[in-house]
Amino acid sequence: MTPSPAVVNPPRRQPQAKDDRAMNLFSDLRDLVVETLQAMESDGALPKGLDLANVTVEPPRDPAHGDMATNAAMVLAKPAGMKPREIAEALAARLDADGRISSAEVAGPGFINLRLAPALWHGLIRGALAEGAMFGRSDLGQGRRVNVEFVSANPTGPMHVGHTRGAVFGDALARLLEFSGHDVTREYYINDGGAQVDVLARSVYERYREAHGRAPEIAEGLYPGDYLVPLGQALKDRYGDALLDRPEAEWLEPLRDFATSAMMDRIRDDLAALGVKMDVYFSEKSLYGTGRIEAALDSLEKKGLIYRGVLEPPKGKLAEDWEAREQTLFRSTAHGDDVDRPVRKADGGWTYFAPDIAYHHDKIERGYDLLIDVLGADHGGYVKRMKAAVSALSDGRVPLEVKLVQLVKLYKNGEPFKMSKRAGTFVTLRDVVEQVGADVTRFVMLTRKNDAPLDFDFDRVLEQSKDNPVFYVQYAHARICSVLRKAAEAEIACADAELQAADLAVLAHEAELALARRLAQWPRVVEVAARAGEPHRIATYLSELAAEFHGLWNRGHDEPALRFIQEGDVATSQAKIALARATGVVISAGLGILGVAPVEEMR
RNA sequence: GGCCCCGUAGCUCAACGGAUAGAGCACCGGUCUUCUAAACCGAUGGUUGCAGGUUCGAGUCCUGCCGGGGUCGCCA
Numbered sequence: 001m002t003p004s005p006a007v008v009n010p011p012r013r014q015p016q017a018k019d020d021r022a023m024n025l026f027s028d029l030r031d032l033v034v035e036t037l038q039a040m041e042s043d044g045a046l047p048k049g050l051d052l053a054n055v056t057v058e059p060p061r062d063p064a065h066g067d068m069a070t071n072a073a074m075v076l077a078k079p080a081g082m083k084p085r086e087i088a089e090a091l092a093a094r095l096d097a098d099g100r101i102s103s104a105e106v107a108g109p110g111f112i113n114l115r116l117a118p119a120l121w122h123g124l125i126r127g128a129l130a131e132g133a134m135f136g137r138s139d140l141g142q143g144r145r146v147n148v149e150f151v152s153a154n155p156t157g158p159m160h161v162g163h164t165r166g167a168v169f170g171d172a173l174a175r176l177l178e179f180s181g182h183d184v185t186r187e188y189y190i191n192d193g194g195a196q197v198d199v200l201a202r203s204v205y206e207r208y209r210e211a212h213g214r215a216p217e218i219a220e221g222l223y224p225g226d227y228l229v230p231l232g233q234a235l236k237d238r239y240g241d242a243l244l245d246r247p248e249a250e251w252l253e254p255l256r257d258f259a260t261s262a263m264m265d266r267i268r269d270d271l272a273a274l275g276v277k278m279d280v281y282f283s284e285k286s287l288y289g290t291g292r293i294e295a296a297l298d299s300l301e302k303k304g305l306i307y308r309g310v311l312e313p314p315k316g317k318l319a320e321d322w323e324a325r326e327q328t329l330f331r332s333t334a335h336g337d338d339v340d341r342p343v344r345k346a347d348g349g350w351t352y353f354a355p356d357i358a359y360h361h362d363k364i365e366r367g368y369d370l371l372i373d374v375l376g377a378d379h380g381g382y383v384k385r386m387k388a389a390v391s392a393l394s395d396g397r398v399p400l401e402v403k404l405v406q407l408v409k410l411y412k413n414g415e416p417f418k419m420s421k422r423a424g425t426f427v428t429l430r431d432v433v434e435q436v437g438a439d440v441t442r443f444v445m446l447t448r449k450n451d452a453p454l455d456f457d458f459d460r461v462l463e464q465s466k467d468n469p470v471f472y473v474q475y476a477h478a479r480i481c482s483v484l485r486k487a488a489e490a491e492i493a494c495a496d497a498e499l500q501a502a503d504l505a506v507l508a509h510e511a512e513l514a515l516a517r518r519l520a521q522w523p524r525v526v527e528v529a530a531r532a533g534e535p536h537r538i539a540t541y542l543s544e545l546a547a548e549f550h551g552l553w554n555r556g557h558d559e560p561a562l563r564f565i566q567e568g569d570v571a572t573s574q575a576k577i578a579l580a581r582a583t584g585v586v587i588s589a590g591l592g593i594l595g596v597a598p599v600e601e602m603r
Numbered sequence: 604g605g606c607c608c609c610g611u612a613g614c615u616c617a618a619c620g621g622a623u624a625g626a627g628c629a630c631c632g633g634u635c636u637u638c639u640a641a642a643c644c645g646a647u648g649g650u651u652g653c654a655g656g657u658u659c660g661a662g663u664c665c666u667g668c669c670g671g672g673g674u675c676g677c678c679a
Binding site: 054056058060061062065069071074075077078084107108109110111113154191194195196311313314315321322323325327329338339341342344345346347349351352356377378379380381382383384404406407447448449451452453455463464465466467468469471472475478479482483486487490524525527528529531532536537540543544547550551553554555556557558560563564565567601602 | 604605606607608609615616617618619620621622623624625626627628634635637638639640641642643644659660672673674675676677678679
């Protein structure tokens with residue numbers, strides 16, 4: 001997904017003065033490289049006025065290539081009219097002279113591989129302990145206001161597993177953006193204005209009749225689910241037999257309101273069980289009869305984007321019942337859509353698109369800098385027209401980013417698990433949370449990219465083995481907590497303040513530095529994930545971090561010097577515990593972005 | 604047919620335009636009188652669907668094709 005410009009490019013200049021709170025070795029080193037390049041410009045080693053925007057400092061994939069690598073020489077070779085190695089040699093020599101760099105070597109086509117002085121790693125660990133839960137936070141978003149609309153399930157039934165993934169993804173995305181300095185509103189659009197809520201009301205009416213001992217007539221097209229039975233009973237309690245055998249006109253509206261409200265209560269409860277709390281529930285119905293739809297369309301009309309016309313029939317598709325009709329159309333093609341879209345049906349009523357235009361109009365007027373819609377993948381065909389509408393309504397000022405969330409494929413014991421409303425094997429959000437818990441549900445649903453399908457095996461996600469990423473990460477955290485408990489028993493002072501004061505120079509072993517290197521990536525991982533709008537990167541990173549930690553832990557078997565607690569050596573123990581504790585801080589922060597609570601022990 | 608998403612090891616999947624494409628599973632071989640072995644270490648495994656293009660550099664960006672899924676006025 002193309003990163004949204006509003007997220008990527010701050011409207012103001014890049015701040016030169018860094019936030020001291022943001023302990024980010026990669027941006028620190030990039031600053032060093034950029035300053036060095038600027039110095040080279042001013043003393044003639046490089047031509048002046050080079051664009052340094054594409055200069056990056058990144059972790060190399062191969063640890064043999066050092067701690068960090070910069071592409072500066074290759075990026076600048078062409079504009080500077082010099083050979084990459086020529087620039088690289090000169091830059092490497094200057095970087096090598098800096099106290100923070102222990103070595104700078106030119107490699108490959110012109111990479112400069114940097115090794116950092118151990119003191120930087122030690123500073124990083126101290127910084128992580130000092131910042132605690134703040135470690136990795138940034139002001140990337142510079143307080144820009146972002147509206148994340150997600151779930152928005154129709155209030156006609158309970159939420160199922162597909163909604164669950166959207167809910168978890170949207171909430172984690174919101175947390176990720178908050179962690180990165182955005183001001184986020186979580187919002188749910190209640191589709192309570194369309195024909196489907198009339199169907200809901202009629203379905204509930206049958207359950208009401210059933211509650212009076214009549215046989216319910218669940219006609220084709222009505223919602224057959226048992227979940228409506230209690231609503232029928234509740235209606236009987238409220239209305240007695242006053243609505244029995246009455247014409248629909250008398251009961252449709254009150255039943256619609258009653259049923260919608262009851263369903264929304266249920267949905268709110270389900271979301272709460274998952275740990276999702278919305279800031280705003282926006283009612284579609286509130287757009288009707290208030291002139292808001294008309295106002296939004298007027299706004300488009302003033303821009304010359306509304307007209308009466310006849311659409312071409314869809315090409316290549318069987319369209320037996322298609323007949324040409326004049327409709328009121330939105331000229332969405334003027335804003336990148338493939339065809340213009342109807343906003344009024346042939347019978348004069350609004351299409352579903354019209355209130356959606358009004359809804360997004362409302363969001364724009366509320367002053368957001370960025371709108372994000374999280375939708376099911378089956379709504380993919382809807383993206384272009386909505387982007388066109390937002391672009392037209394805001395005159396291109398407010399970007400709309402749409403995140404499509406793919407299907408969840410359920411498995412039980414490795415066998416595909418088919419859902420069927422009829423067979424009663426319909427899996428609801430509530431079912432999932434009750435069987436595996438909110439934390440496991442959330443983590444597993446965030447291990448895959450949003451636009452890739454996800455396998456969810458009820459048995460595997462509860463397995464206590466390294467095959468299960470939730471367990472694996474949690475186990476690392478539990479081990480760290482265990483170290484701290486053992487240290488306390490051994491009367492080693494290990495409050496964060498005491499650990500920060502420890503002399504970390506003893507942390508010099510490759511396995512320890514490898515873990516520190518991984519910790520140093522944390523702020524960078526958060527930034528990359530936030531820019532891409534991809535919370536799964538956090539989950540992937542946590543698995544890698546946990547693997548690094550488990551690896552170090554187990555090396556303690558063969559090399560007692562690598563154990564975190566060193567018998568009879570408080571100072572060394574404190575240094576090693578500081579490393580473990582810093583790892584715990586990051587795991588905890590990462591799980592926090594995913595909305596998962598870290599565990600302190602496994603039982 | 605148009606549009607959107609996906610295609611990477613036998614399987615499930617990672618990879619911010621960077622170097623020799625990485626993990627886990629499966630298969631093979633090691634490590635518990637030990638701070639939690641619910642873990643770790645090692646070996647095997649690749650024409651990143653195909654063909655072009657852009658770039659110093661492409662799994663990643665562009666074009667075309669092949670395969671899978673979704674979607675296509677008067678449902679939401």
